[in-house]
Amino acid sequence: MDEQAVEDIEIHLLLEALHRRYHYDFRNYAQASVKRRLRQARELMGLETFSAMQDRVLHDPAMVPRLLAFLTVQVSELFRDPGYFRALREKVVPHLRTYPSLKVWVAGCSTGEELRSLAILFREEGLEERTQFYATDINPDALAAAARGVYPLDRMAAFAENHRLSGAAAPLTDYYTQGRDGAAFDPALRERVVFHDHSLVTDAVFSEMHLVSCRNVMIYFDRALQDRAVGLFRDSLIRKGFLGLGAKESLRFSAHAEAFRDFAREERIYQRQ
Incomplete structure (x- = not known):
C-alpha cells in the first residue's frame, strides 16, 4: 500500500x-x-x-x-460581493416590507461580517426593529468573534467601499468607533441577534424564516451534503421566502431545485415556490 x-x-x-x-x-x-x-x-x-x-x-x-x-473558513468581508447586497436592498427588501415581523437566518456566519452587513442594511432600510436575526456556525471561537463585532482597522477601507457599492446612502463610519483593538461596531446591531451553534451536517431547521443567507459555505460540501443543506433551507423558509447563496454556488443541480425559482439570478438569490 x-x-x-x-x-x-x-x-x-x-x-x-x-x-x-x-x-x-x-x-x-x-x-x-x-x-x-x-x-x-x-x-x-x-x-x-x-x-x-x-x-x-x-x-x-x-x-x-x-x-x-x-x-472552517473564517475569511469574509463586510458587504462582500456588493451586488448581492444591492439586489437585496433593491429587489428583496420591498417584499420584506410587507411583513409585520421578519426572521433572518445567517447560516455559517463565521466571524460575523455577513451578519453585520445585513443588520446595517436592514437598519438603513427601516426593517431592523421588526427583524430577529439568527447567526449560526459550528465554530465557537468564530461565534464569539461574531458577537464581539471588532475588526482590524486596516480592513475598513475595503469594507467601506463595499458598503458604498451596495447602494448605501450613509458612510460606514456611522456604524463603528475606532479603538485600540480595532473598529468596534455599534453594539445595538447585535441586540436583535441570536447566536447559536448549529451544523448544516447534523442539525435540524430554523422555522418560519423570511430570508436565509448562506454564502460561500456549500462550496466546501460534497453533492449529498449540499442537497441536505438546501433541504434544510427549503424547510426553514416561509412560502415565497428568499435564499441567498455565494457567487460560485447554485441550485442548478440540487435535488431540491424545483422548490425554488430564480429571483435575482446573477446575484444567486432564489425564492421559495
Whole structure:
C-alpha cells in the first residue's frame, strides 16, 4: 500500500474520530479542501502523521478549537460581493416590507461580517426593529468573534467601499468607533441577534424564516451534503421566502431545485415556490 493510500485511511479515521467524540462532522465535506487544510494544520502543529493528530484530538479536547480553525473558513468581508447586497436592498427588501415581523437566518456566519452587513442594511432600510436575526456556525471561537463585532482597522477601507457599492446612502463610519483593538461596531446591531451553534451536517431547521443567507459555505460540501443543506433551507423558509447563496454556488443541480425559482439570478438569490 502506497503512502497516499495510508494517508487517506488516516484522514478518514481522524474525521470519524472527530465526529464520534465531539459531533463535528466533516466526513462529507469536499475531500480535496479537507486534505489541504488538514495538511496545513499538521505542519503548523508539528505533528508527523494524521494518526498522531487523531490521538491528540481524542485525548485533548483543547485541540478541537485549534483544528476547527483550520477546517472552517473564517475569511469574509463586510458587504462582500456588493451586488448581492444591492439586489437585496433593491429587489428583496420591498417584499420584506410587507411583513409585520421578519426572521433572518445567517447560516455559517463565521466571524460575523455577513451578519453585520445585513443588520446595517436592514437598519438603513427601516426593517431592523421588526427583524430577529439568527447567526449560526459550528465554530465557537468564530461565534464569539461574531458577537464581539471588532475588526482590524486596516480592513475598513475595503469594507467601506463595499458598503458604498451596495447602494448605501450613509458612510460606514456611522456604524463603528475606532479603538485600540480595532473598529468596534455599534453594539445595538447585535441586540436583535441570536447566536447559536448549529451544523448544516447534523442539525435540524430554523422555522418560519423570511430570508436565509448562506454564502460561500456549500462550496466546501460534497453533492449529498449540499442537497441536505438546501433541504434544510427549503424547510426553514416561509412560502415565497428568499435564499441567498455565494457567487460560485447554485441550485442548478440540487435535488431540491424545483422548490425554488430564480429571483435575482446573477446575484444567486432564489425564492421559495
